């Protein structure tokens with residue numbers, strides 16, 4: 001069965017980021033996928049120490065990140081939700097990204113050039129959800145996700161980029177945003193051939 005995992009990097013449960021991720025997951029479920037969700041804020045994930053261990057031995061830490069490594073291995077699709085903090089992802093999301101560094105394996109191409117491949121075997125597709133309070137820089141987190149995604153064998157194929165969450169009606173109360181997120185979830189699940 002198609003496995004879609006939501007990873008929420010907002011500390012605020014049932015607020016904008018969480019609600020929009022959940023709506024996408026609801027759409028995936030309606031389309032027949034099995035869905036799950038984790039809150040990074042609940043996991044004890046320590047910061048990367050830049051030990052440069054990329055030999056398959058894994059990370060020097062053993063902590064809450066192990067649950068995330070398992071998701072990277074097993075999921076077909078990821079719904080990655082973050083609030084916008086100072087024009088980038090939240091620190092909860094950044095910790096997860098940095099701790100993926102050990103999943104990049106150095107390889108030598110036939111040309112002799114050095115490159116990296118991901119230790120994660122299953123190719124994944126992902127949707128990014130970001131929620132900013134102001135109207136500024138609606139796409140600011142996308143380059144961050146796109147730079148990180150190959151590390152975990154992931155391609156970002158869609159996004160829900162909400163701004164102005166603090167200016168007027170909260171996005172999580174907007175039928176347009178919620179309905180749009182649900183439809184994106186359905187479309188996402190169907191894109192796997194469901």
Ligand SMILES: Cc1cc2nc3c(=O)[nH]c(=O)nc-3n(C[C@H](O)[C@H](O)[C@H](O)COP(=O)(O)O)c2cc1C
Pocket residue numbers: 010011012015016017018082083084085086087088131132133134135136163164165166
């Ligand atoms: C530390 C911090 C930094 C923030 N920086 C930005 C920012 O750079 N741009 C922006 O649009 N909103 C910023 N905000 C507002 C949040 O993105 C906004 O409140 C968002 O709704 C949070 O999502 P949530 O409802 O899921 O918690 C910031 C909020 C916090 C707490």
